[in-house]
Amino acid sequence: MIEIKGLTKMYGDVKAVDDVTMTVETGTITVIVGTSGSGKTTLLRMVNRLEEPTSGEVRINGTSTLSVQPHILRRRIGYAIQGHGLFPHHTVARNIAAVPNLLNWPRDKIAARVDELLELFSMDPVQFRDRYPADLSGGQQQRVGVARALASRPDLMLMDEPFGALDPIIRARAQDDLRRIHTKLGSTIMLVTHDMDEAIRLADKIAVMDAGRLVQYGTPAEIITHPATDFVADMVGDVERPLRLLSLIPVSQIMVDGPAEGAAIAADASLRDALSACLWTGRTAVPVERGGGPIGHVTLDAIRACAEFQP
């Protein structure tokens, strides 16, 4: 559990981060979202003391970050940034091994960990281990960057716009990878982005920052249905709201028994996908399948009911 208490950062007379208090539960993905200059990156960088707070403190599992030397603290926290920040003169393997090397892991343990991580990110160790970052595509570089941040099995991982430099298709894949890996490893992730779509897609909880202040902290559904300020409403977008809400709900949640006509969709797809299938093919219901076999269907009426504003 990460407790942020009254955290403030002043640059001269400007409050970059203004008295932020929030608690991040262990094993969740928390996305900090805001416009540029909202203080979201400064907030993240105060967690591993890349920025020192002017006042307030951060406690990780009850221990204040101020009680540890900064470089020791940082070795225990994964850190991934926009543009990957890989060392151009080191191979993929040596890049991933950077933190384990700082922690003086034995050589064979490091080698095994590197291979394990490359496989986790669907990169063949034999093929990629000895390449240099410049030989990789943008998506591969980004995956190695995240693998490096995960190398020492940190309990907490900080990600500063990790997918910002990727094109939309590769970004969507990287986001899926992150969710998959998070489900598998269960570490706590704090991620900064300016992209509300990314926040809704990844987050267990979203923290919205505006002018240094934390204006709302809640689940994606809460943020969409009950925006605390006009700024949050703007970030979510009036037109997009019902569709964003549907994207949060899996088909299985409102599925009913019985068959339906036409092509089926997967049980873990979102209602947004189901709505799209209905509209495109002019159907009022679509069948749902799991593992290749039909298990029920969802109706357009039920989807519509979910998208409706419920005060």
Added chain:
Amino acid sequence: MTQAHRRLAFSATGVLFAILGLGALLVPFMTIAANRIVEGDGMRIWNIATPSATLPGLAAVVAGLLLGLPDNMTRARLAGAVMGLAGLVWLLVQGAPALLEGAGAYARVSPATGFWCLLGVFLLLAADALAGMAPGPVMRAELLATAVGVLAAVLWSGALSDLSIMQEYASRRDAFLAATWQHLGLAFGSLAAAAALGFPLGILCHHQIKLRSMTMPVLSFLQTIPSLAMFGLMIPVLAWVGATFPGAQALGIAGIGFAPAFLALVLYALLPVVGNTVAGLAAAPQAARDAALGMGMTPRQRLWRVELPLGLPIILTGLRIVLVQNIGLAVIAGLIGGGGYGTFVFQGLNQTATDLILLGTLPTVALALTAAIFMNIFVDLTRTSTDARND
């Protein structure tokens, strides 16, 4: 038509070299003088020896110029340059004894304008052809070793010993050897001292902006002091040090001699060393530096593991600048008794003996060229081991 045209395409530089080279054939190739001080009479290439002796050399020179013409045939152009250079040496070897014959005991023969122009043309042709071949670091090292080896063999063989400059050398063999060591000591010693001072200073400046903003203007100012004035300024300063501190004179510190020259060279060398160290350390990509900090590297680990390896090519480029600059500047040390090749240059100036000046100048130029090429190869080697490797 286009194919034939392409086959006959001329290199623009090759045409220029051919025109310059053929023009140089018309000006005096060697001079013969009654003694080492008076001005000599210019002799054109066909007058320096019997036709049967000069013809092979002349043919090689013309053939070399013609081989330099075609475009896209870099090997042929390089062969032309080598053939031309061989022709020039042949002409000197044939011409010197022929001209000296019956000219008197004190007569001197020297290469003249025509020779130097042709030498320049063929060296440029060789450089142009090599640039077209884009040789890798290893091949360049081999070429450099070959060139140095051939030059040493030609000089060692005594084939050129009739030339005036070689006679100046023959009468100063020991002094030349001593000057060589002094010159190398001044150039490389000051480089080592500047590196020993400049690297730590550069690393400090990299971390402390305040120190950098104070240091760099001072070093830039030092660089603007004219070299003669700098060497002159060292005289009173070190004379005072030698006279004031007991034991300083025993270490050889005095107003004139090696010490003030050495100090002046170190001061000149500091700006490139410190400047390139600062620039090199700042050359690592911002994201890589941020990642290094964020993953928990200490400042020392960031320096050794990220900033230094990535900045090494730029830092070594600074050392190359210093080495070439100091080999040249060390000539001025001769003026304040610091030794080195400058001794011959200033003796020659006093005696108006051109060939004695050349005895100081030519080895300096050769040394600077060799050092520059060697350092370039070294920088490229570090670059290929740190840079993005796409091929």
